[in-house]
Amino acid sequence: MKLKVLDLSRVxxxxxxxxxxxxxxxxxxxxxxxVAGDETRGWGPPFDPDGESAYFLSVNRNKKSLAADLSVAxxxxxxxxxxxxxxxxxxxxxxGALVRLGLDAEELLDRHRSLxxxxxxxFGPDSPRPGYDFVMQAECGxxxxxxxxxxxxMKVGIALADVVAGKDAAIAILAAVAESASGxxxxxxxxxxISLADSARAALLNVAQNxxxxxxxxTRWGNAHPNLVPYQLFDAADRPFVIAVxxxxxxxxxxxxxxxxxxxxxxxxxxxxxxxxxxxxVVSALSExxxxxxxxxxxxxxxxxxxxxxxxxxxxxxxxxxxxxxxTGIAPSVPGTxxxxxxxxxxxxxxxxxxxxxxxx
Numbered sequence: 001m002k003l004k005v006l007d008l009s010r011v012x013x014x015x016x017x018x019x020x021x022x023x024x025x026x027x028x029x030x031x032x033x034x035v036a037g038d039e040t041r042g043w044g045p046p047f048d049p050d051g052e053s054a055y056f057l058s059v060n061r062n063k064k065s066l067a068a069d070l071s072v073a074x075x076x077x078x079x080x081x082x083x084x085x086x087x088x089x090x091x092x093x094x095x096g097a098l099v100r101l102g103l104d105a106e107e108l109l110d111r112h113r114s115l116x117x118x119x120x121x122x123f124g125p126d127s128p129r130p131g132y133d134f135v136m137q138a139e140c141g142x143x144x145x146x147x148x149x150x151x152x153x154m155k156v157g158i159a160l161a162d163v164v165a166g167k168d169a170a171i172a173i174l175a176a177v178a179e180s181a182s183g184x185x186x187x188x189x190x191x192x193x194i195s196l197a198d199s200a201r202a203a204l205l206n207v208a209q210n211x212x213x214x215x216x217x218x219t220r221w222g223n224a225h226p227n228l229v230p231y232q233l234f235d236a237a238d239r240p241f242v243i244a245v246x247x248x249x250x251x252x253x254x255x256x257x258x259x260x261x262x263x264x265x266x267x268x269x270x271x272x273x274x275x276x277x278x279x280x281x282v283v284s285a286l287s288e289x290x291x292x293x294x295x296x297x298x299x300x301x302x303x304x305x306x307x308x309x310x311x312x313x314x315x316x317x318x319x320x321x322x323x324x325x326x327x328t329g330i331a332p333s334v335p336g337t338x339x340x341x342x343x344x345x346x347x348x349x350x351x352x353x354x355x356x357x358x359x360x361x
Contacts (some may be wrong), residue, residue: 016166023336067346069092236295
């Protein structure tokens, strides 16, 4: 079965979802506003030599572009015809906006009994508030736990709430597709609602559970970990690196690799709970030792002892060892393929208007 996805979404969370589905082999038609297209087409610089923004290119490969104005009857009929043959409709319009334009999800689901409809919103389908990642990070607890302990709240360096919501939407859609393939899919399961707020709160995971179990609110820990020691950033003689001890065995190996046998043999530090209790002493000893040599020296010793660790690399350094392209972005993180680059605005409009979904053949 070749999945047909009509993507009415824009900006980031929805396009991430449809790109994942496209990477996995789905036929994706990206519907954009005439003239302007997806807002992210203008989110630059940087722009590539063809004038496409890096932001747009990052999340729109493996799609064909159709420019259509839903307020125009002819274009709306075209969209309805595409929906009639689609398996999935993905959109992130504010509540009521599509109905005012003449596309009622509930009516279309009643008309097309195998259609799956996924709405991505900021704060839920009934909220009038637009969903922006920065706002989600603020309101869903992320900024309160990000940054230095005595510093200001800080956002994560990427629009992670959008990315998580996009992946959640892809998972939910594929679950519905799988259930549909195995039998009858109930009406309520064909109507999927994903909100950035729900995805962001769910992503709190262990931090949320710490609060629920202890009854104490979470705080910022900078580059340290609230539950594990040592699990943080350290400054070597030349550059920063991280040590991430996740077990008592790793702790003993870590201490010995750093030449801190006295700590390895200290019974009060034998368990993680003991190390958390004596956090300052442990961190101080490790910090003093690793300043004596360069980061790679310590990385080599720790890795040979089986201790998780790593250099703090720049984005350019990280990309240097990745399969990545200025046109199609970083290779799929799922078992997918890059079949064609992100489209120009309405690049496939004529063929889609003429052939519909057969434009993919």
